[in-house]
Amino acid sequence: SSSSSSSSRLGCSSTVRSRQTAVTCRAAGDRQQQPGSAAKGGGISTRFNPIYLAIFGAFSALLVFRNPYIYAALTILTILPQNSNVTSLNNLVLLFYESGLFMNFAEAVTCVRLVTWLSMGFMVASFALFK
Numbered sequence: 001s002s003s004s005s006s007s008s009r010l011g012c013s014s015t016v017r018s019r020q021t022a023v024t025c026r027a028a029g030d031r032q033q034q035p036g037s038a039a040k041g042g043g044i045s046t047r048f049n050p051i052y053l054a055i056f057g058a059f060s061a062l063l064v065f066r067n068p069y070i071y072a073a074l075t076i077l078t079i080l081p082q083n084s085n086v087t088s089l090n091n092l093v094l095l096f097y098e099s100g101l102f103m104n105f106a107e108a109v110t111c112v113r114l115v116t117w118l119s120m121g122f123m124v125a126s127f128a129l130f131k
Contacts, residue, residue, distance in 0.1 A: 051101055055115055059122050068128045071123035078119045082112070 062070050081092040090112065097108035 037097050047103070047107075049102065049107060049111070051111060052114060055111070056118065059118050062122070063126065066126075068123060068126035068130050071119060075116075075119040075123050079115050082116070 009046055059071075059074075062074075078092070080092045081095070090109075093105075093108050093112050096102060097105055102108040102111065
């Protein structure tokens with residue numbers, strides 16, 4: 001009953017019609033359930049996730065190919081899904097959040113930002129080094 005009351009406070013109905021609405025409701029629930037989130041200014045996760053190290057390792061490993069166009073393609077593949085024509089939600093964040101690898105929505109947002117900036121940074125560096 002507490003989950004139904006929290007979903008009604010969040011403006012979420014028990015019959016969710018779209019994936020974006022379900023994720024938005026769960027993300028809002030994550031924000032409310034974090035202990036001390038009001039005292040810490042919003043509850044942004046600062047916990048290290050090993051997924052971040054794996055992502056950085058994968059980007060670094062691609063330097064072996066000495067091909068900057070790999071990073072250019074990754075940058076495009078990272079930025080395009082972030083623009084949704086249907087809703088204002090970021091589709092890549094939704095994909096990361098629904099994967100179950102992250103504890104909350106804020107952690108998924110942090111990871112998408114990391115992937116976006118790493119792809120752009122590695123692209124610029126690889127063009128400088130290899131072309």
